[in-house]
Amino acid sequence: MSWLRKALFGSIRARLLLLLLGGLGTLMFALFLLLDFSIDRQIFGRLDTTLLGRARSVVVLLESHTRDDAWQELHELSPEYATGGHTDFVQIWDASGTTLLRSGSNAQGNLAPPPTAVPANAPLFYDLRLPDGHRGRAVGLRFAMPGRHDDAVLVVAEEREQVDQLERRVHVALVLGVFGMGLLAALLSVLAVRGGLRPLLAFATGTGPDGEMRVEPLPVARMPSELRPFADTLNAAFARLQAALGRERRFARDVAHELRTPLAETRMAVELARRGTPSPQVWEGALASIDRMQRCIDGLLALSRYEAGIDRAQVEPLELVDLLRRSLAMVQGPANKRGVSIAATLPGECWVLSDPALLERIVDNLLLNAAEYAPAGSDVQLTLAATAADCTLRVGNRAPDLLPEDVARLGERFWRKSAARESSNHGGLGLALSGTLAGLLGLRLEFTLEQGVLWAALGPLRPIVPTEQPAS
Secondary structure, three states: OHHHHHHHHOOHHHHHHHHHHHHHHHHHHHHHHHHHHHHHHHHHHHHHHHHHHHHHHHHHHHHHOOHHHHHHHHHHHOHHHOOOOOOEEEEEEOOOOOEEEEOHHHOOOOOOOOOOOOOOOOOEEEEEEOOOOOEEEEEEEEEEOOOOOOEEEEEEEEEOHHHHHHHHHHHHHHHHHHHHHHHHHHHHHHHHHHHHHHHHHHHHHHHOHHHOOOOOOOOOOOOOOOOHHHHHHHHHHHHHHHHHHHHHHHHHHHHHHHOHHHHHHHHHHHHHHHHOOOOHHHHHHHHHHHHHHHHHHHHHHHHHHHHOOOOOOOOEEEEHHHHHHHHHHHHHHHHHHOOOEEEEEOOOOOEEEEOHHHHHHHHHHHHHHHHHHOOOOOEEEEEEEEOOOOEEEEEEEEOOOOOHHHHHHOOOOOOOOOHHHHHOOOOOOHHHHHHHHHHHOOOEEEEEEEOOEEEEEEEEEEEOOOOOOOOO
16 A cells, blocks of 8 residues: 555645645534534524423413313314324323323324433433324423322423435525535635645646756745745755855866966976976976965965865964064065065054964965065065954055056966066965955955055954962
């Protein structure tokens, strides 16, 4: 029966239909029972009320007249008891069960006495078979009959064929009505489930038609609220996937573009070495090309890892001035080779919250870039503006060849102002990597050109106040 279970519970549509039809069917059945009970109670309640009123009228008549006069007046006031018909009947028994009086309509036989003893102060209703063979309804009353010391039992009965026919008609109407409502409810359930699942089917179709990866995000604003979390999750997954594919394509393109020249230089050095004894310049050129390839690969791998979120920042308190002094000592050698001097304006101490390794790499890249591109014999300026709210680091160098429209391209991978620098030892990834690391630390790296000086501003860094140690 696994196929039946799969057909009933293997899809959301089947489950919803089964739940709706089962629930509506149960509701309709309960409604049928409730209406049937209520209508039957109303019909037979009205019949019992009529019988009880007639029985009390007979008791009042017997208690206010002699027996013969009362019986004669009863037949005159209610001819249906005297005609010998089969719709209304009256019969009275004494305590021993002997018939005292009975109406003319009982000519064919006696009424069936009450099945149990009639209470002294309450009527007793029961069903019986009438003398003419029809089904009837009766009420029994106990009363004190004038001229007798014991109580008598009065039974007034009426044929219930018409009531039974009315009940059957009501039952047929209820069955047809409930069945029709059930069919209508089933049809509405099918339409409701189909209409309710239409956005889900459209959602499944819109996520990736023909098996292709979706480029545009799903339109969340027009979706039902139940589908918006799924759409948001899928949009985020698509964005991450597209970013990963973009990083992979960019990595492959950058590697193919940037390694072509150093590989050619290395190959040329090897070819020269094969032909004869290479000169020291050839070996130095080969080693420089290998170093350049190594820096390029290291930079690309670092960018890919940080952009993919593989490496994350480890924030901790650090003394920024000490970090800047280490970076200044590192860049001093390359700057001296080009005759570039570095002027630093730093406070005595500045504690911030950041990742020491990542922040140091950013500062090193900025200082190396400034020392590399500043004109020979010029100076590089390093300033740290520290306030109680934030700290901002600025690195400036003269850039006479740089135009204002070039500033927007700073930070692009392998972008250089002059083609003559394509073969330089600079990897072309320093500013791009610095921008990525700044974003990872929650900082902004912005470039501005002011009167021929290129300024790189990094911030805002969060300052902290070191906890003072208690005096011993």
